[in-house]
Amino acid sequence: MIKLVGTPLSNYVATVRAALLAKELEFTEIDQMPVQEESHLKSSPMGKVPYIETDRGVLTEVNVIFDYLEDLSPSPALYPKDAWERAKAKEIGRISELYIDGASRPLTKAAYFGETVSEQIKEFCRPEIKKGVHALLRLGSFEDGFITGNELTYSDITTFFQIGFARVCTTKIYNWDFVTENKPIASYLSRLEEITSVRQAAKVMNDSLKSVGII
Known part of the structure; x- marks a missing residue:
C-alpha cells in the first residue's frame, strides 16, 4: 500500500492526496513536517514533503509522483491521451x-x-x-x-x-x-x-x- 508522507497543512500534500483519491488507490498518510534531519533526508534528499513510500521505494517531487500514479493506474486517466x-x-x-x-x-x-x-x-x-x-x-x-x-x-x-x-x-x-x-x-x-x-x-x-x- 502507498504511504503518503507529509504535513496535512501542505497544499502540495493535498494535491497528491486528491490524485490518490481520484485514482481510487488505497493509501495511508504519515504526518511529517519538512525537516533537514538525517533520518528524513534518507527518504527525501531535499527534506521536502510530500513524498510517497511504495513497495519499490520512495518517490519525491509532486510531478514525478503524478507520472508514477498515471503509469501505475491508467484508469481513470488524469492526463489526456493525446x-x-x-x-x-x-x-x-x-x-x-x-x-x-x-x-x-x-x-x-x-x-x-x-x-x-x-x-x-x-x-x-x-x-x-x-x-x-x-x-x-x-x-x-x-x-x-x-x-x-x-x-x-x-x-x-x-x-x-x-x-x-x-x-x-x-x-x-x-x-x-x-x-x-x-x-x-x-x-x-x-x-x-x-x-x-x-x-x-x-x-x-x-x-x-x-x-x-x-x-
Missing part, C-alpha cells in the same frame, strides 16, 4: 506552480505563521502573482468544464490547491482576493469543489489549517 493535449495540461500545471504558488512563497511565513515580511518582498510578489494569474487565464479554459477540456486532470488538481495557497497569502498580506475579482476562476474553483476527491482532500487540509488558526 500527446499535445497532455503537454498543454502539464504546461498549465507548471504555470500555476511556478508563477502563482511560487510567486506567493516568499509571503508564506507572514501569511501562515504571523512573521514579518519586508515591504520590498511585498512590492515584488504582488505584481508577480498578478502576472501568473493573467498567464493562467490566457492558457486555460475556465468558462465551463475543466482547465483543459471536459475531463479532470492533474493540472486541475494542482491549480486548485496552488490558487488556494496563494489566495490565503494575498488576502492576508494585501487584503486582495484575486479569485473574487476574476469570476471565471471563481466559477472554476466552485466546480472543482464538487469533485469528491478534490473536496475530500481539501477538507483534510483545511481542517488542519483551521486547527492551528491559519484560516
Whole structure:
C-alpha cells in the first residue's frame, strides 16, 4: 500500500492526496513536517514533503509522483491521451506552480505563521502573482468544464490547491482576493469543489489549517 508522507497543512500534500483519491488507490498518510534531519533526508534528499513510500521505494517531487500514479493506474486517466493535449495540461500545471504558488512563497511565513515580511518582498510578489494569474487565464479554459477540456486532470488538481495557497497569502498580506475579482476562476474553483476527491482532500487540509488558526 502507498504511504503518503507529509504535513496535512501542505497544499502540495493535498494535491497528491486528491490524485490518490481520484485514482481510487488505497493509501495511508504519515504526518511529517519538512525537516533537514538525517533520518528524513534518507527518504527525501531535499527534506521536502510530500513524498510517497511504495513497495519499490520512495518517490519525491509532486510531478514525478503524478507520472508514477498515471503509469501505475491508467484508469481513470488524469492526463489526456493525446500527446499535445497532455503537454498543454502539464504546461498549465507548471504555470500555476511556478508563477502563482511560487510567486506567493516568499509571503508564506507572514501569511501562515504571523512573521514579518519586508515591504520590498511585498512590492515584488504582488505584481508577480498578478502576472501568473493573467498567464493562467490566457492558457486555460475556465468558462465551463475543466482547465483543459471536459475531463479532470492533474493540472486541475494542482491549480486548485496552488490558487488556494496563494489566495490565503494575498488576502492576508494585501487584503486582495484575486479569485473574487476574476469570476471565471471563481466559477472554476466552485466546480472543482464538487469533485469528491478534490473536496475530500481539501477538507483534510483545511481542517488542519483551521486547527492551528491559519484560516
